[in-house]
Amino acid sequence: MTDAIGVEGMRKCFAEVEAVSGISFSVRQGELFGFLGPNGAGKTTTINMLTGLARPNTGSIRIGGIDCTHRPRAAQHLIGVVPDESNLYPELTGFENLCFCAALHGLGKVERQGRARELLDNFGLAQALNRKFGGYSKGMKRKLTIAAGIIHKPEILFLDEPTTGIDVASARQLRQLIADLHRGGTTIFLTTHYIEEAERLCDRIAFIVSGRIVRIDTVEHLIQPIQEKHVVQITCANTLSDIEGNLSESFPELECKTIGQRVIRVEADEPVRVGPLVRFLEDHGVEVSEARRMRPSLEDIFVRITGIEADAMRKEKEKAGSGQ
Amino acid sequence: MKLWIAFWNILVKDMRTYYLKPPNISWGLIFPLAWTSMFFIKSGSGLESILTMLPGVVAVSILFGTTSLLAVTVTFEKKNRSFERLLLAPIPLEVLMLAKTSGAILFGVANAFVPVIMALFLADLSQVVWSAFVPAVFMIAVASTFLGLFIAVAVSEVFEAQTFSNFFRFPMIFLCGLFFPIEKLPVLLKPLSYVLPLTYGADVLHGAVHGGHAMPFSLDLSLLGAFCVGLFAMSLWNIKRKWIL
Structure with missing residues (x-):
């Protein structure tokens, strides 16, 4: 079976800056492929090259078996794109926006109106179909943008940060919609900085840092090396100073690391006994407010591979998003 | 893929969203009215001057109507990224840009007939x-629209588009023979007239309204057509170079 997306040695430079450094990967048909990385890692540039909004300097791209290397717009009938910012028309209603997007893909009037109503219904926007897009909430805008991306039933869907900057309930609904699309057989290329989102949704994940893919694998294979690990996270009420060294000396069997100023993360191959740890910290003037056993997650792997704290990446992205 | 569906819907969307909005309709009416009144009062030669002024007013109305709106709409859509949605559609770039410019061409043609309708009440247009x-x-509407497109894709901000438009528009009023005959221009400026598309459109209009044209209609229209093809091709080249990075 042909891969839905095939990329070989794709490279993109902007003036002196190399945004994407000769990456290669493939996405199988019907797969939900996650593309994870911090701000400026090259995620959006990669999507732009795959969707025909940018041309690679070198390398090859195949979308649905079509060679798009020299004709970046050759496979656009196969793809749907949901950009990181909602880019529908604020002066058109939700219904008109969907009908217009369907018309861009050549759908006839009856078909596009029926499809628009169906999607508005599925996305819980039926009540707002005659309201102008400019008056929608952020969550509603994201939902309608996704609906516009799939109105023509694309074989391959590119989702760029679909849940960034929206409330928890809307994000949850969107994740469900993405999972439903995946179950329906759509190939999905998803970029996100929410690692738990990628872990929950994706079949395979690529980590991209500074334009290079540092790891690609299935979620199971990525997590496997740390699956047996036991992790405890201790949150302190006061600021920590130089406690990491003391802990490592007193508990050599534990791998201790401070995260920020108030959190200590402890990893071990055997179950961690929390009592002695808390007592030790309190003896050293640290007031413990919470100690929690954690399930090792993809986030741990991400931090290990990239050296980037997932929390810092998330905050950076959200800050950038709110500033827009 | 039925291209005409995409073409028609882009045109209808632009007409509804931009060209048929009350402020733009009033712009289309007020602008020709203001130009007509201004030159009519300035000439001081009474109603008989209407026929000599009409070609210039018609051309200026088309030029300003098309370039102003197209420069705004395309630049605005590029700025708020909704133009990306069009670029992601499976439509050849040529068809997409023709659809995007058709609304402005129709707007320009409609603008042209505002002074004509006004002149109908004041002068004998039977000749x-x-x-x-x-x-x-x-053809003037097409050439002006493609000039607007060329300007729109050369800049990134709406205000830049307006400033850049004026760089072309105001010299064209004086250099293209709209109100002042090219023969009376200083020798150094004359060659400039012949590299501006409006010169050829204005020549046909003068010939059609009062018989005072310098070149055969067919040559004027052919040269105007060549300008249209050139401006459209340059705009497409610029879009591919600057917008599909």
């Missing part, structure tokens, strides 16, 4: 050669 006048109006 006008409509078979030359109408194609000239259409």
